[in-house]
Amino acid sequence: MDNKLISVIVACYNVERYLDRCVESILGQTYSDLEIILVDDGSTDKTGQLCDCWAGRDARVQVLHKANGGLSDARNAGIKKAHGKWLGFVDGDDFIRSTMYERLYEQRTEWGITVCGFETEKAGERNLCPAIDAEMKPEDSVNLYIGNELQCHYSGVFTYFGSYSWNKLYDHCLFDCVTYPKGKKYEDMYIIFDLLHAARKVHFISSCEYIYVQNPDSITHAGEIIHESLFARIKQKEQLKRYWGKIDSRMDELVACEYFLILFRYSFLSTAEQLKNKETAKWAWRNIHQIGYSRFPLKMKLKSLLFMYFPRMVRGLRHIYHLR
Template identity: 40%
Template sequence: MDEKISVIVPVYNVEQYLERCVDSIINQTYKNLEIILVNDGSTDSSGELCDELAKKDARIRVVHKENGGLSDARNVGIEEAVSDLIGFIDSDDYIDEDMYELLIDNLRETNADLSMCGHYDVYNNVSEAQVTEKKTWALNPEEAIKMVMEAKILSVTAVNKLYKKSLFSELKFEIGKIAEDAFIMIKLLDKCNIVVATNEKKYYYVHRENSITTQKFSTKFLNVIEAYEQNREIILDRYPTLEGVAQTRMNWAHFYVLDRLLLDKDYSDRILENKLISYLKNHSKDIIKDSLFTKGRKIGFVALLLNRNLYRKIIEKRGY
């Protein structure tokens, strides 16, 4: 008998994207779904649209709540879910019609606790190409953590995955944080016995102009460093052979925050800027030797060692 999957969709002010997202779930080849739309206090017509969409398909259930952010909406969805299997989709994204069929088939075949697939990055309605060689791996927690921390094939994103709900029995998404996926994913993988992963892309991750990557700088970006510091501590304690990739992510997180800070011409915090640059300089050898950093990133880093204004010009041109 087909197990039901609860698909949780947090909804906040996405009236122009929501129908495309929900249609891609309704049209899944895997039909035994519960679709939970969590309207997180939208101030546009998204809440009303959720109710209208629920009339189209009996599998859709709408939860209206006060605004609490993405993590809070996901946590409410988990509490509402009646199924033993759950997935998350962001309401401005969409999925291939066979994504959940692929994820659950892989989950069953390997008796895994968590099933992952690749995603397309979509810019200006244009998506990347599918992988040329499709592969599937059955992984232990250490191998899965290494894969998502390296982020060459799969990453810490919560959305392109299928989970046994029991993984969340003691874990919740952290409220009030950005990088909420990075805060929870390593902990989830650590609780698994088997993780199954395919590089086949089935999820369309839409990059919007007002997304986090193009926001004005705020100190909330420091959450990214906090998340990977937390992950590094878990890894050093539980999986010490992965210390190298844990440090890579720490270096990457410092680059990420520094770049956001330098790209915002209206924000200035010289003390934070100096602190971030000092950290990166202290890990110069790691960065230069690290195969996970691109040649362009390393050239930029050498420029940073020489002159931060030169580095700023490079990241503006490259769009890091």
Template identity: 35%
Template sequence: MNQKISVIVPIYKVENYLHRCVDSIINQTYTNLEIILVDDGSPDKCPMICDEYAKKDSRIRVIHKKNGGLSDARNAGLDIATGEYIGFVDSDDYISVHFCKRLMNVMKVSDSDIVECEIKKFKDTDKIGDIQNNKLDFITFNTYEAMENLILNNILSVTVWNKLYKKDVIEKLRFKVGKTNEDDFYTYLAFDNANKISKLDEELYYYLQREDSIMGKNYKLNRLDEIEAKYERLKFIEKNYKNLILLAKKDVMFGCLYAYQQLLLNGQKTDIKKGKAIVNKYIENILFTKEEYMNLDSKNKIWMKLEKKSLQVTCILRNFLNIGV
């Protein structure tokens, strides 16, 4: 079990967090690593910090590039990765020192192509102890089960950074540049390439909740990229997973409701009108067959009828009733 893991870290304006992140990777109990630090044109001290780390640890490779966003930085790392396995860590987060070893253990025991772990969310003031269980407590899904689970947002998550991938599963996949919710465009395609996906019941990825993050409190118009990703996934499901079409349609419809509810609650006034037009286009393009409609439960039927008649009224009502927010 000594195959190389390439860990890709996209970096932009995180000098206060970068040492913690990189140190957690350097100190992994699984040592056969290629650590790819992608400086995405960061204007602070991050480029210098990256170069200093490269001088200290021969496993570290640094890319300095013009700023192109998170997806572009990850893609740059993928382009040069030489490991048989791939992992992603965002530069304001960090990982348990056992992250790579534990996920690799599950990968081998279950013969999986992708393995993910639980996520521990924290704030800057929190202190997290590194805990390791002796027992591997995991569940394994086939491709169809994993895709269904992903749509349901149940056990498996859409995030790319709490996972370990066999390289040949994602070797030809790249992240969509210029999109927020970039993971939503990516993960279902990775799952489709995998025969087995496992979930380890252990918190090994530590996710920092930052007030100034891309996914902060203000709901901006570009967050509607999530609906675009769900709609693209629906089109993919219609071609490849016939039994999941209804589930995927419901996911887009209620994703539309959630997005516009958030715009009404937390969006700028200038974005609300534009957002309404964008969301309504997706709603208009989703048609349910008679059989699909009959398979909806009564609550879903009511909300979808209202949504088709008036997105505005439906979302105001749901916000008032504190439903779906």
């Protein structure tokens, strides 16, 4: 295993519109000791051909063509093929700043994870999501997690660490006993605390180096009232309890938000669909109260009441708003 080599795994599925920008951003890194593994996950467009073209243009690019198995399966396949001491992930429809891997590599540690901020891009507009907030002290930004002890130096730990794989650099060893769960959506959320538990140190850098493109083509939840993100959050809560013996209040809030989103989606269903999902809405409402309804902001309380008991009024207001 090459101790200086960073293996960047790019899972690709029907991203012909975005792939060139993605690969160009990786090959243009100021840190050049890279291995780029393009995993074509059974694409039905020209993604596979584009991958092969890039392999022919730069010796650092390798291509793995495989039958479609989903994002988790593609990443696991890429990890098995990787030769680098360090691992990074980029989704095929996203791109990165030229300094990302140089800056992450500068803060690397054995059995460690380095985290940078990111930007979200939707319809040409961008929003910053920094990895460090104004309340963090400089020493906190160096090692928020040490050994097997979870150190919550500030309340936004889960927000700023994020349940994403792609804005981080990992010691390859962390994946010796951790794999992405095949067939699951929100795969990052299922394993992020497994990786944190295995890591000896986690570093944060303040700059936003990754650009996450919110691609409308990737929306897969039409008509679903319960998203798998809820079960992933519940899994995270179990992991926190198992690994560190305590549950941060922020995690309870994140789980409550998932139940809140069920009520939100319920309010926009047709009357017939609401009748079919009435018990699900009641179940979500009970769980919100069980977690601690009284501690939520007043605005959130009022919205949840409207979504639960006055869904027709919510739909009517939404219709009026769109007519204006």
